[in-house]
Amino acid sequence: QQQVKQSPQSLIVQKGGIPIINCAYENTAFDYFPWYQQFPGKGPALLIAIRPDVSEKKEGRFTISFNKSAKQFSLHIMDSQPGDSATYFCAASTGANNLFFGTGTRLTVIP
Amino acid sequence: KAGVTQTPRYLIKTRGQQVTLSCSPISGHRSVSWYQQTPGQGLQFLFEYFSETQRNKGNFPGRFSGRQFSNSRSEMNVSTLELGDSALYLCASSRGQGKEKLFFGSGTQLSVL
Numbered sequence: 001q002q003q004v005k006q007s008p009q010s011l012i013v014q015k016g017g018i019p020i021i022n023c024a025y026e027n028t029a030f031d032y033f034p035w036y037q038q039f040p041g042k043g044p045a046l047l048i049a050i051r052p053d054v055s056e057k058k059e060g061r062f063t064i065s066f067n068k069s070a071k072q073f074s075l076h077i078m079d080s081q082p083g084d085s086a087t088y089f090c091a092a093s094t095g096a097n098n099l100f101f102g103t104g105t106r107l108t109v110i111p
Numbered sequence: 112k113a114g115v116t117q118t119p120r121y122l123i124k125t126r127g128q129q130v131t132l133s134c135s136p137i138s139g140h141r142s143v144s145w146y147q148q149t150p151g152q153g154l155q156f157l158f159e160y161f162s163e164t165q166r167n168k169g170n171f172p173g174r175f176s177g178r179q180f181s182n183s184r185s186e187m188n189v190s191t192l193e194l195g196d197s198a199l200y201l202c203a204s205s206r207g208q209g210k211e212k213l214f215f216g217s218g219t220q221l222s223v224l
Contacts, residue, residue: 034210034211043201046214089153089154096208098210099210100156101153101155103151103152
């Protein structure tokens with residue numbers, strides 16, 4: 001059973017567009033929600049993370065929106081660039097326990 | 112500072128064989144986690160070691176095992192390989208037991224023929 005459901009599976013946007021990737025969870029004990037970026041041939045790298053006590057977090061062009069009541073969170077990439085083309089994974093965990101990952105979204109940004 | 116190092120980078124085995132994968136965490140990191148990545152399934156947690164003790168284990172059969180040494184280096188072993196074990200095996204390290212600041216290696220791509 002997938003603890004974190006991620007959509008869409010793939011996404012194609014034009015340069016400058018704002019791709020949005022969505023994730024949903026059921027376990028209300030989750031208290032840490034990171035997003036990872038993975039390029040081909042590389043391991044995932046932490047991009048940005050949020051805790052449920054805030055509704056939004058921005059780091060550069062990347063923003064996480066968090067809706068605790070709906071048990072959903074999303075990643076927005078402002079002014080997307082071809083270099084942002086990668087696979088993005090959302091994840092969730094409780095305390096010091098392991099991360100549960102979504103199935104990933106392959107993003108392609110067309111020049 | 113060197114990142115997480117995994118060896119070998121690629122591995123080809125046949126069904127029934129066993130395999131050992133190695134992971135050297137970032138210097139100073141005491142926690143090592145292992146994940147299996149397959150297309151469509153994303154990353155599935157295998158197990159985590161902290162100070163040579165297995166702290167957490169995912170939902171994988173007993174054919175998957177691991178260990179951690181006193182220098183925090185870790186190995187995972189898969190016995191009696193099956194075709195479905197073909198995957199990218201990722202190791203991640205962190206300083207403590209929390210899941211923040213988890214750093215991944217580039218993985219070992221295992222192909223079972």
